Amino acid sequence: MKTDLTVNGEARQVEHESRTTLLDALRDHLDLTGTKKGCDHGQCGACTVLVNGRRVNSCLSLAAMHDGDEITTIEGLGEPGALNTLQEAFVNKDGYQCGYCTPGQIMSATAMLEEARDGAPSHVSETLTGSVPLTDAEIAERMSGNLCRCSAYPFIREAIAMSAEKKS
Amino acid sequence: MTETFRMDKAQARLLDETGQGVIGTPMDRPDGPQKVSGRARYAADGTPEGTAHGVLVRATITKGKVAAIHADSISDLPGVIGVVSGPEFIRNPAQGMANAAPVQPGTRVDYHGQPIALVVGESFEAARDGALRLKVDFEAEAGADVDPDTASEVETGDPSAVGDWDSAFDGAAFKVDREFTTAAQVAAAMEPHAAIAEWQGDKLLLRSSLQMLRFNKNEIADSLGIPAENVQILAPFVGGGFGSKLGIGPDAVAAAQAARELGRPVRVVMPRQAVFDSILRRTETTQRVRFAADADGKLRAVGHDDRVSNLWEEGFAEPTSSCSQFLYGADALRFQQSLARNHRTPTGSVRAPGEAVGMLTFEAALDELAEQLDIDPVELRLKNLPDTHPMTGQAFSSRGLAECLRRGAEEFGWSARGKPGARREGDWFIGVGMASAGRPNMLIQASARVRLEAGGATVETDMTDIGTGTYAIFAQIAGEMLGLSADRVTVRLGDTDLPGASGSGGSFGASSSGSAVFLAARKIRAKLAEAMGCDADELTLQDGIARGGNREMAISDLVQSEIVEEAQIEAGKTAESHFSAGYGAHFVEVAVHAWTGEVRVRRMLGIMDIGRVLNEKTARSQAVGGMVWGLGAALTEEISHDPRTGHIVTRDLANYHVASHADVPAQMEVSFLDNRDDEANPMQSRGVGELGISGAGAAVFNAIHNACGVRLYDFPATPDKVIAGLEALGL
Ligand code: FES
Ligand code: FES
Secondary structure: OEEEEEEOOEEEEEEOOOOOEHHHHHHHHOOOOOOOOOOOOOOOOOOEEEEOOEEEEHHHOEHHHHOOOEEEOHHHOOEOOEOOHHHHHHHHHOOOOOOOOHHHHHHHHHHHHHHHHOOOOOOOOOOOOOOOOOOHHHHHHHOOOOOOOOOOHHHHHHHHHHHHHHHO | OOOEEEEOOOOOOHHHOOOOOOOEOOOOOOOHHHHHOOOOOOOOOOOOOOOEEEEEEEOOOOOEEEEEEEHHHOOOOOOEEEEEOOOOOOOOOOOOOOOOOOOOOOOEEOOOOOEEEEEEEOOHHHHHHHHHHOEEEEEEOOOOOOOHHHOOOEEEOOOEEEOOHHHHHHHOOEEEEEEEEEOEEOOOOOOOOEEEEEEEOOEEEEEEOOOOHHHHHHHHHHHHOOOHHHEEEEOOOOOOOOOOOOOOOHHHHHHHHHHHHHOOOEEEEOOHHHHHHHOOEEOOEEEEEEEEEOOOOOEEEEEEEEEEEEOOOOOOOOOOOOHHHOOOOOOEEEEEEEEEEOOOOOEOOOOOOOHHHHHHHHHHHHHHHHHHHOOOHHHHHHHOOOOEOOOOOOEEOOOOHHHHHHHHHHHHOHHHOOOOOOEEEOOEEEEEEEEEEEEEOOOOOEEEEEEEEOOEEEEEOOOOOOOOOHHHHHHHHHHHHHOOOHHHEEEEOOEOOOOOOOOOOOOOHHHHHHHHHHHHHHHHHHHHHHHHOOOHHHOEEEOOEEEEOOEEEEHHHHOOOOEEEEEEEEEOOHHHHEEOEEEEEEEEEEEEEOOOOOEEEEEEEEEEEOEEOOEHHHHHHHHHHHHHHHHHHHHOOOEOEOOOOOOEOOOOOOOOOOOOHHHOOOOEEEEEOOOOOOOOOOOOEOOOOOOOOOOHHHHHHHHHHHHHOOOOOEEOOOHHHHHHHHHHOOO
C-alpha cells in the first residue's frame, strides 16, 4: 500500500505493507535512521517523532494511519554545523552518552516545551489551569516517557531548561 | 611488528608538562553534533542493497532438544525466504574477552529463550510473522533445575583467607552477621543487539553493536569456522553496552550464517524481549557479610561469602567480594564463593561485575556495625583503612579514599545527620546515608596508531565509544601530546582493520587504549625533537608551534610528508608490585513515604578518585550514570523468573524498571580529586565507568534506615518491603 506523508517539510510517498509501523517506514523505507527503536512497544521513547506537531511513539503507530500527516523527525531539526538551540544545549550539557536515546529525548522535549507553553498541566503541576513554570520537577515528569539507560537525566534536563531560557 | 611497551615502572608525568592545556578539560564531545542530529549511524541504521531481514526464534522449553524445525510450516507466508539454523548457532553471547566461540549446542536446549533458529524474510514484518508461526518440535526433559536456592549442583570454592578468622571473629565484642539477597539485573542498553552481515567472496563484513572488537573478531571467526583475517567488524557508534556487548551475540552469528547461506546481506535486530531472554544477565546473589570489631571501631574480622549462579559450561562467576577484599583492613579476612548451576538465562558481566552487588551488602552491613558501635559511619571507615592490600600485601598505588570520605562529608553536610526517624516532612521520613566506592583498575593490552600531517593529526584504533567519551578523550590525548587543539585531531574508531585496542569493558578502555594513543604520540614527539635538533624532554609543542634547542618552528613545517607511529601497551611489573583501584564516597538523601513505602532519592553526591581526569565532562557523566544505576539497584531493578520454567517474566522495559527522569533528582553531584596514579599507566589515569555504581545503592539503603529506622536485607527496596519494615517497627 501507499501512504503520502510530509516528512520534514518534504512530500514523500512510502510504499509499505499494511503492518509496517511509522517507525519502520521512516527508518527502513525513507532511510531516516535518526529515529531509533529501543523496544518497539511504546516503553522507551527512543522512537519519538512529531505528528502534526505532537509527540508520538512512532513504534506504536501504523504508517497507514498517517496519510496526509506532517511528520517531523530529528533530521528535520538541524544538522551538524547548523544545530538548533536545543541540540546545541544537549552537546553543551553532555545531555547524552551513547546517543541512542538522544533523538527521542530531543523530539520529545521539543513538543513538551510547546505543551508547557500552552499551559497543559502535568501530574506535578500545582494547578490545572494557568501557566506552567518550567521547574526541574515539571521537566522530569513530562520527560519520563523517554528512558536513558546511560542515565544522562540531570544533564538532559539542564539542556532542556537552558534552551527554554534562551528561547524566552 | 610494533614493540610492546610494558608498564614495568612509574612513568614521568608528561601530561603535566605539556602545554596545550586540553587534557582533562570539560570539552564537548566531537561526536555530539552527529548524535543530536540523528546522523550518527548505529549497527542497524541503514541497510546495504538487497538486505534480507532475520528474526530469531527461541526455545519454549527449559531443557531438552529441538527435535524438528518445520520450515514448511511457514513456506507459504508471503515474503518469508526461509529458516536458518545449524551448528554455527551460539547458545548465548560470548563472555568478555573470550576470544573464541561461545558454546554451540547444536540441537540441545539449555534454557528457556535460547535462540534456536532464524527466520529470514524480504521484510522485517514478514520475518517476524514467520518467526511467530514457525512450527518447532521439542523433546523436553522434565525436572531441570531453575532455581539457584534449590540447585542440585553447587560448586563451592576454597575460602581465601588471611589471619585466624574464627578466633578474631569469636573474640570480638561487637559483631554483625547478616544474610542478604540481591535480585538478578540486566544491562538493558537502549540499543538492542543488532547485526548486519554481508559477504564479499569469503570475507565477512559485519556491522554489529559490540564493545571489544579485537576479541569479537576472533569470536565470530571461530563460531563460523573461518580465519579471523577474513572478518572485518565495524562499530563506529554503539548505543550503550554496560557489559552486555562484550562478546558477540546470537544476532551476529545468525546474521552471518544466514547471509552466507542466502548469498545476500542479512540484518538481525533482537527484539527487546529477546535481549532480556538471550543476553547475559547479572546473577541473583545470596550473601553473608560478617564484621567483628572492638568497642573503638577497630575491625577484627571481615567475612564475605556469596552464592551466585550460572548455566553449565559458562566460566563466569560474579566476583561478588572483589571490593571487600581490599577496602578495609582487619586482623583476619575470609571470603568464599559458591556457584549454583541452573537452567536460567546465563549470567555474565553487567556494569561493575562484583562491586555492583557485593558493595550493596558489604557497605550496608558496615552501616549496621557503625550503629551498633555508636560510631559515625564515615569515622568507622576512616579508622579501618589499610596501608597495604589486606589479602596480598601489595602496596597501593595512590589511594584517595580517606580524602573522598572527608571531603564528601564536608560538602554534603553530613554532620547534620540525625538519629533514625528524627526528621519528618509531612508524610515523608527524611534520612541520609553514605558508603564507600571502590573498583579495581586494570591495564589491558592495546594498540593505536597516530598520524601527524601538516593539517593535524589522526588517531586510528579499533577501540569503541559506547557513550564513554572515547572520541573526545583520544582527541584530547593526541592534541595535548602534539600541541594541537582538539578540533585538529580526527579520531577513527570501531573498525577491526585498525590497530587492536583493549575494547570498552571493565572501565579500562580510556586508560588502556588511551595510553596506546599517548605512546604513539610520544614517539612522534621524539621524531619532532630530532627534526628540531633537541632532546625530547626539551621539546614543547603548543598551538601548532614546536619549541626546543633555542628554535621555534610551526609543526606543519616540521612535518614534511606524514609521521606515522603505532604503539602497543600491556601491563607489566607495576601490576604485581602495586594494587591500583578507583575510590570514592557516596552520600545520599532520601525521603520514605510513611504510608506507601515509596522511596524517593532527593540528592546524591559522589566524590571520586580516578587518578588523572582525562575529560572532566564525560567523566562526570559516567560517574553520575553509575550512581543512577546504584539508585536503580537499590529501589527498582529486579528480574523475576518463572519458578516452573526459569523463563524471565519481567522481560520488557515496562516490567523491568530502569530509572526514568522522574526517579532521578536534579542534584546529582560529582567531583574528582586532583590525583595521579603513577603505577597505573603512563597517563596516571584510572577508570571511571563502573566506580559510580560501586557502593551507590548501599548509600541509598543506609539512607532509608536513617530516614525511618527500617533495615532491609533484600535488594531492591520495593514499597512492599518498606511497608513491612515500617509495620514491624510499629510505624
Ligand atoms: S521504540 Fe517506540 S517507545 Fe521504544
Ligand atoms: S545516551 Fe545512551 S541511552 Fe541515553
